[in-house]
Amino acid sequence: MVVTTTPGIEGKKIYQYKGIVFGEVVSGVDFIKDFAAGLTNFFGGRSGSYEGELIEAREAALREMEKRAAALGANAVVGVDIDYEVLGQNGNMLMVTASGTAVVVE
Numbered sequence: 001m002v003v004t005t006t007p008g009i010e011g012k013k014i015y016q017y018k019g020i021v022f023g024e025v026v027s028g029v030d031f032i033k034d035f036a037a038g039l040t041n042f043f044g045g046r047s048g049s050y051e052g053e054l055i056e057a058r059e060a061a062l063r064e065m066e067k068r069a070a071a072l073g074a075n076a077v078v079g080v081d082i083d084y085e086v087l088g089q090n091g092n093m094l095m096v097t098a099s100g101t102a103v104v105v106e
Contacts, residue, residue: 001066002076002105009076009105018072018102023064026087026095027057053094058082061098074102 002009061082069077080100087093 001070001074003062003066003080003100004076004078005080007079009078012076012105014076014078014103014105016104018069018074018104021065021068021072021074021077021100021102023061023066023068023098024095025057025060025064025097026093027053028088028093054084054096057094057096058098061096065098065100069100069102072102074104076103076105077101078103 002012008014062080065077065080077100080098083097083099085095085097087095
C-alpha cells in the first residue's frame with residue numbers, strides 16, 4: 001500500500017477513487033510519563049516518553065487508515081493528513097487522526 005501526502009503518485013495513474021478513509025487512535029498518557037515530562041520541562045530537553053507516545057499513536061492511526069483503504073479494495077492512499085488533538089478533562093488523552101483518499105493505481 002502506497003501512502004502519500006501528495007494528491008497523486010508520480011508515474012502512476014489513478015484509475016478509481018474509493019472514498020475518504022480515516023484512522024483514529026485515542027491514547028492515554030499515564031502518571032509516569034507525565035512525571036518524566038515534568039522533569040524534562042524543569043531541566044530542559046526533549047520528552048522521550050511523550051515523543052514515543054506520539055510516534056506509536058501516529059503509526060497506529062496510519063495502519064488503521066491503510067486497513068480501511070484495503071477493505072475498500074484500494075492499493076494506495078493519497079492526500080494524507082495527520083491531526084493531533086489533546087482530549088480529556090486534564091488533557092491526559094491524545095487523539096491522532098490520519099485521513100486520506102483511498103484509490104486504485106496502476
